[in-house]
Amino acid sequence: MCLTGTLLRSVLVVLLLTNTCGKRRCNFKEILDSYRVVILVELQNLARRILVSxxxxxxQIRCQRGGRLQFDLEKPVESMEQLIIHKCSPDYLGKRNSCSAVKKIRGxxxxxxxxxKVIKTLITCWQKLQSIYMLSK
Incomplete structure (x- = not known):
């Protein structure tokens, strides 16, 4: 979100400078349309990175729990994983991590x-994904 504000300020400064310093008129509509395209691509890339995270x-949670569900909090996480697997192509998500690569926690x-802790991070990621979705509308 800060990135968007920074880019917006940069575009506005360029618009102001070109309007006052340039000899010919600028096509503001064309500049703003280009800005929207750049921002949309950045938002899509950010949304993809968040979804992959x-x-x-x-x-990680699936690998930590072993075979059966231990906590009620793990049920929605498993549903999330199944939803993402069902709705996204494997190329989009990248390769699947093996459980042997995840360090097991004892106790x-x-x-x-x-x-x-992971579920709190998941909540934060979903909130970021939602805000990106609202910005791209």
Whole structure:
């Protein structure tokens, strides 16, 4: 979101400078349309990175739990992972991490704290994804 504001300020400064310093008139509509295209591409790239991060975190939780669901918080995370797998192509998400690459956490309390921390991060990522979606509309 700060990136968007910075780019907007830069475009406005360029518009003001070209209007006062240039000998010919600027086509403001053309400049703003170009700005929208650049921002839309940046927002789409950011949304993809966030979605891939969400997918990676859901895989982490799946690998940590082993075979069965231990906490009620893990059920929505598993649903998230299934939804992302169902709606996104494998090329979009990248390769799937193996559970052997994820460091296992020993102890119920540590494992629960780790799951809660990852779920809080997931919530933050979903909020960012929602705000990006609202900006791109």
């Amino acid at each position: 969400i997918y990676g975190m859901t895989q 119920k309390k540590r494992k629960r704290n780790r799951v809660i």
